[in-house]
Amino acid sequence: MLDPVFYQFSTSTTLILLIGFYGLTFLFSTLASKKSSSVDGYMVANGAVGFGIAAASMTATWIWAASFYGAASSGYQYGLSGAMHYGFWGALMILFIYPYGQRFRELAPRARTLAEIMQARHGSSSQLILAVSNLVGSVISLMVNFTAAGALVSVLTPLSFEVGVLIAGIGVLSYTLWSGFRASILTDFAQVVAMMLVAIVLIPWIYFNMGGSEALSQGFNIITAEQADFFSTKAILEQGAPFFVAVLAYGIGNQTIAQRLFAVRKDLIKSSFITATLGYGSIVIGLGMLGMMALFMGMTPHEGDLNNLIPQVASAYLPPIAIGMLFILVIGSLSSTADSDLSALSAIVMTDIYAKNLAKGKIDNKKMLLLGRITMIVATALGLILASFSLDILVMLVFVGALWGTLVFPVIASCYWDRVTNRAFLSAVLGGLILFCLVRFEWIALIGVWASSLELIAAVGGGTVIGLMFFGFTNRNVALIAGSIVGVLCAFYFHDFLRDYTVLLGSLVAYGASTMICTAISLASNERFDFALIHERIQHFDD
Amino acid sequence: MLSLYILIWPVISAAVLFVIVRAFFKDMAEAKREERDIV
Numbered sequence: 001m002l003d004p005v006f007y008q009f010s011t012s013t014t015l016i017l018l019i020g021f022y023g024l025t026f027l028f029s030t031l032a033s034k035k036s037s038s039v040d041g042y043m044v045a046n047g048a049v050g051f052g053i054a055a056a057s058m059t060a061t062w063i064w065a066a067s068f069y070g071a072a073s074s075g076y077q078y079g080l081s082g083a084m085h086y087g088f089w090g091a092l093m094i095l096f097i098y099p100y101g102q103r104f105r106e107l108a109p110r111a112r113t114l115a116e117i118m119q120a121r122h123g124s125s126s127q128l129i130l131a132v133s134n135l136v137g138s139v140i141s142l143m144v145n146f147t148a149a150g151a152l153v154s155v156l157t158p159l160s161f162e163v164g165v166l167i168a169g170i171g172v173l174s175y176t177l178w179s180g181f182r183a184s185i186l187t188d189f190a191q192v193v194a195m196m197l198v199a200i201v202l203i204p205w206i207y208f209n210m211g212g213s214e215a216l217s218q219g220f221n222i223i224t225a226e227q228a229d230f231f232s233t234k235a236i237l238e239q240g241a242p243f244f245v246a247v248l249a250y251g252i253g254n255q256t257i258a259q260r261l262f263a264v265r266k267d268l269i270k271s272s273f274i275t276a277t278l279g280y281g282s283i284v285i286g287l288g289m290l291g292m293m294a295l296f297m298g299m300t301p302h303e304g305d306l307n308n309l310i311p312q313v314a315s316a317y318l319p320p321i322a323i324g325m326l327f328i329l330v331i332g333s334l335s336s337t338a339d340s341d342l343s344a345l346s347a348i349v350m351t352d353i354y355a356k357n358l359a360k361g362k363i364d365n366k367k368m369l370l371l372g373r374i375t376m377i378v379a380t381a382l383g384l385i386l387a388s389f390s391l392d393i394l395v396m397l398v399f400v401g402a403l404w405g406t407l408v409f410p411v412i413a414s415c416y417w418d419r420v421t422n423r424a425f426l427s428a429v430l431g432g433l434i435l436f437c438l439v440r441f442e443w444i445a446l447i448g449v450w451a452s453s454l455e456l457i458a459a460v461g462g463g464t465v466i467g468l469m470f471f472g473f474t475n476r477n478v479a480l481i482a483g484s485i486v487g488v489l490c491a492f493y494f495h496d497f498l499r500d501y502t503v504l505l506g507s508l509v510a511y512g513a514s515t516m517i518c519t520a521i522s523l524a525s526n527e528r529f530d531f532a533l534i535h536e537r538i539q540h541f542d543d
Numbered sequence: 544m545l546s547l548y549i550l551i552w553p554v555i556s557a558a559v560l561f562v563i564v565r566a567f568f569k570d571m572a573e574a575k576r577e578e579r580d581i582v
Contacts (some may be wrong), residue, residue: 199553203549
């Protein structure tokens with residue numbers, strides 16, 4: 001029986017939409033890029049990608065299905081500031097990474113992955129920590145995106161969840177497999193154009209169909225004071241702050257970003273990433289407004305599931321053709337992220353697993369390319385299986401996020417400070433991760449001296465986040481001053497307070513502990529590293 | 544004010560879209576002129 005809350009497409013319309021979308025994407029990638037026989041090209045294209053494609057690709061990759069659902073849920077839960085607390089901080093992840101991206105390119109113009117730079121700097125163990133965290137992160141991302149496709153198909157069409165998952169998986173693999181990263185960024189361009197056009201049209205369309213300013217203004221009578229406050233403390237602590245803290249972790253840890261940093265023409269990194277920041281922010285915050293508008297109109301999510309908000313709003317306020325556009329928007333967003341994950345996974349397996357570890361100096365390019373393509377097939381199959389059986393592996397994302405948090409300072413410091421050693425790097429990551437687990441899962445009760453100590457470490461973490469943000473755009477002295485001021489302020493405000501917010505406490509402790517350990521061990525060392533070695537150690541595979 | 548807060552995002556998206564599309568066609572023309580792949 002059809003659910004009256006949601007508009008239902010017929011089976012034939014659904015198939016036309018999905019096959020049309022993936023068919024056109026396949027055609028576009030086939031016409032625009034030939035099958036890749038170059039391993040470097042398969043991973044980072046020509047290394048001189050232009051501004052338009054680079055900005056579009058970064059925007060499309062960073063917008064995944066969860067961006068829409070998450071932003072709308074945040075808008076619905078936290079009211080006026082909700083969408084901002086999701087989309088604004090997410091956009092900053094793109095912005096704050098580009099100064100470091102310029103440094104990565106300066107150190108290693110021929111690199112394909114960030115893990116590869118860590119291998120040239122410290123050796124295989126540091127490299128494999130980054131590589132494995134990315135493998136896990138990207139497989140989870142694939143699963144989440146395929147799950148979103150299945151959920152959308154099952155809500156808006158007569159087809160089953162599994163059919164939606166399968167079509168999305170096969171569709172994405174079909175256009176990414178032969179040309180790899182080249183296909184990924186070219187189709188990203190087409191997908192982002194479609195996504196933006198749809199967002200530009202649909203947001204005002206829904207706004208006016210709801211009754212515009214007059215109808216929505218009445219919503220202030222039914223929302224809470226907290227939801228009506230743009231500077232809501234609840235929204236900041238529960239949504240904004242954990243996202244803000246994750247800004248650098250996701251930028252540094254995620255190979256999909258690093259891959260684009262290594263692919264874009266070096267002098268275009270800044271302009272591409274600033275444009276992508278604006279593109280991501282405007283689309284995601286805009287779609288988050290749908291959740292806020294639903295709140296103001298007094299809507300309640302179907303069966304209490306906030307993920308139903310967007311299809312529910314669309315079904316209530318849009319005609320079928322516009323719902324079809326929204327359907328394509330969500331499918332486009334999840335596909336662009338999934339193809340980026342496939343490209344990231346293949347680059348990591350080709351470079352970090354095969355070339356730098358298994359091949360032992362005897363690299364066979366044909367074998368490497370085959371391995372990259374097999375990786376894509378295996379990863380898609382894994383993503384499909386995990387999504388189809390709705391396996392609950394999201395807890396692993398907590399670990400991956402924490403791991404990326406512990407990696408931020410050691411990775412950045414390794415690229416600027418010649419005293420950071422492999423021992424300092426590994427101890428910092430391990431120490432940070434252990435403390436994170438103790439906090440996040442409350443293995444030791446957060447009371448007394450233990451809790452106060454953790455709040456102090458978290459304050460160092462807060463100072464680290466701000467310090468690194470300043471460091472990217474200014475210099476070491478300004479960063480140290482800004483970081484120290486924020487660290488002291490955090491120490492004052494966190495005391496006897498942050499222990500009640502374990503998510504935020506855990507994330508900041510991961511940053512703080514890894515920074516302290518890495519700094520202490522590095523200062524105790526007499527070793528000095530010559531950064532020119534990184535350039536020498538990373539060569540083109542195609543030469 | 545609420546209307547501006549809601550409707551400003553599609554306007555920014557439109558501006559970004561214009562910039563990206565214009566740059567893409569410029570890149571494409573340049574690649575064609577230099578007889579190389581765009582990526």
